[in-house]
Amino acid sequence: VPETVAIRVDGREVLVMPGTTLAAALLGSGVVATRRSLTGEPRGPVCGMGVCFECRVTVDGAPHRLGCQTFCADGMEVRTDGP
Amino acid sequence: MDLERRFDVLVVGAGPAGLAAAAAAECGRSVGLADENPAPGGQIWRGESLAPTPSTFLGGVRVFAQPRAGALWAEAPEGRMVLLYDQLILAPGARERFLPFPGWTLPNVTGAGGLQALVKSGLSVAGKAVVVAGSGPLLLAVAGFLLKNGAVVRLIAEQALLRRVARFGLGLARSPGKFVQATGLLRAMRGVPYRPGCWPAAALGEGRLHAVTLTDGSDRRDVPCDFLACGFGLVPNTELPRLLGCLTRDGVVTVDDWQQTTVPDVFCVGEATGVGGLDKSLVEGRIAGYAAGGRPDAARRWFPARDRARRFASSLARAFALRAELKRLPHPETLVCRCEDVTYARLLACDSPRAAKLQTRCGMGPCQGRICGPAVGFLRGWPADTVRPPSVPVRLGSLAAEVQPHTACGRT
Numbered sequence: 001v002p003e004t005v006a007i008r009v010d011g012r013e014v015l016v017m018p019g020t021t022l023a024a025a026l027l028g029s030g031v032v033a034t035r036r037s038l039t040g041e042p043r044g045p046v047c048g049m050g051v052c053f054e055c056r057v058t059v060d061g062a063p064h065r066l067g068c069q070t071f072c073a074d075g076m077e078v079r080t081d082g083p
Numbered sequence: 084m085d086l087e088r089r090f091d092v093l094v095v096g097a098g099p100a101g102l103a104a105a106a107a108a109e110c111g112r113s114v115g116l117a118d119e120n121p122a123p124g125g126q127i128w129r130g131e132s133l134a135p136t137p138s139t140f141l142g143g144v145r146v147f148a149q150p151r152a153g154a155l156w157a158e159a160p161e162g163r164m165v166l167l168y169d170q171l172i173l174a175p176g177a178r179e180r181f182l183p184f185p186g187w188t189l190p191n192v193t194g195a196g197g198l199q200a201l202v203k204s205g206l207s208v209a210g211k212a213v214v215v216a217g218s219g220p221l222l223l224a225v226a227g228f229l230l231k232n233g234a235v236v237r238l239i240a241e242q243a244l245l246r247r248v249a250r251f252g253l254g255l256a257r258s259p260g261k262f263v264q265a266t267g268l269l270r271a272m273r274g275v276p277y278r279p280g281c282w283p284a285a286a287l288g289e290g291r292l293h294a295v296t297l298t299d300g301s302d303r304r305d306v307p308c309d310f311l312a313c314g315f316g317l318v319p320n321t322e323l324p325r326l327l328g329c330l331t332r333d334g335v336v337t338v339d340d341w342q343q344t345t346v347p348d349v350f351c352v353g354e355a356t357g358v359g360g361l362d363k364s365l366v367e368g369r370i371a372g373y374a375a376g377g378r379p380d381a382a383r384r385w386f387p388a389r390d391r392a393r394r395f396a397s398s399l400a401r402a403f404a405l406r407a408e409l410k411r412l413p414h415p416e417t418l419v420c421r422c423e424d425v426t427y428a429r430l431l432a433c434d435s436p437r438a439a440k441l442q443t444r445c446g447m448g449p450c451q452g453r454i455c456g457p458a459v460g461f462l463r464g465w466p467a468d469t470v471r472p473p474s475v476p477v478r479l480g481s482l483a484a485e486v487q488p489h490t491a492c493g494r495t
Contacts, residue, residue: 046181046421069121
């Protein structure tokens with residue numbers, strides 16, 4: 001059985017398989033919105049390939065990380081309340 | 084501190100075209116292969132294990148500016164990187180075309196290739212109801228992929244007319260490989276309705292997607308689903324070639340017989356020279372790789388195969404041309420620019436892309452118009468705007484070393 005990777009999303013623990021991106025992990029764990037738009041709309045991943053920037057999240061305090069281009073790593077703290 | 088890397092041949096973009104170019108260029112030369120994704124393969128081979136190549140792969144590297152000929156600035160995980168080269172092969176690929184319709188900004192409305200990429204990146208769609216919509220052969224490939232991964236594909240809505248799609252399908256019989264591929268896809272699709280002449284009129288839901296309204300121009304019906312995977316064909320990524328001064332025409336990079344652009348020692352291959360799929364990408368990559376590696380005779384042998392691939396690309400464009408009704412999809416209050424939340428009504432009040440930028444910030448957000456640009460181009464007939472460095476959002480530290488007072492950094 002492959003090991004799982006544990007990340008925290010808005011304080012909640014999420015377990016994923018190694019090689020999973022943050023965008024996939026968030027969607028898979030029921031987090032539909034990765035950010036809020038300028039007018040407050042919830043937004044989630046769209047292009048899956050680093051173009052649309054809708055999946056950007058805060059990772060370990062660093063804002064605007066692309067969820068679809070970032071692999072989950074043990075202990076990552078992810079926040080989805082950023083702009 | 085800059086990280087400096089020097090190569091005889093530098094390939095930017097590690098999808099099929101870039102990989103083929105790198106492999107063909109390797110003949111006693113140092114070859115670097117850079118891609119903004121962490122692993123090579125592009126979209127089509129995402130997550131697959133690839134045969135190793137002797138070229139040096141640089142992953143997570145985004146090129147954003149050219150300080151001088153023969154050099155590129157890129158943002159790498161370790162910081163700013165300076166890439167030096169004698170010959171440069173650009174293989175920037177394509178992205179999906181998204182068209183705005185009411186509800187298209189709801190979470191769980193994704194690209195067609197977008198949802199596929201997310202599944203390849205670890206998302207499970209087992210048991211999820213998905214409507215696949217938009218245009219192009221990618222819809223079939225995505226639907227087949229989703230089925231294989233346990234999704235319940237409710238239907239495939241293709242905006243193109245049945246007779247055009249059928250003529251395209253018959254045309255495939257002339258190239259046996261593609262015909263087998265297409266019939267295989269259709270067989271895998273058994274039980275999933277394929278509806279040509281049908282497109283999404285609205286995505287419905289509160290906070291997230293619950294259903295999609297599909298229309299054929301007269302009738303409308305709502306189909307409940309967990310995901311709407313929707314893309315209206317592909318848009319060539321020409322931002323990097325244009326940043327380097329390469330001429331484009333009708334949205335694709337102009338190249339000569341050797342795949343060389345209008346800038347000396349800069350080649351361009353794959354979808355950026357015209358959307359044509361895997362075969363065209365591979366053959367153009369080989370030609371440019373051989374040409375850049377000083378082996379024109381090896382390159383010339385692939386010219387007939389490239390002619391065939393280009394004919395396929397033209398028939399693709401004809402068959403899946405976008406219908407005019409799609410221009411009437413957005414309502415006045417529908418957002419067109421997702422980064423800056425610009426409504427269609429505000430865009431209609433502007434008479435040029437420049438006015439739209441100044442008055443609404445349309446296209447000035449983090450994606451730098453990569454999503455709304457092609458949509459606005461389709462809706463209003465505006466051409467693509469000029470590309471200025473940095474061509475992608477970068478950290479201030481990546482610019483800081485040599486930042487000029489007038490170098491504007493896009494808001495991120």
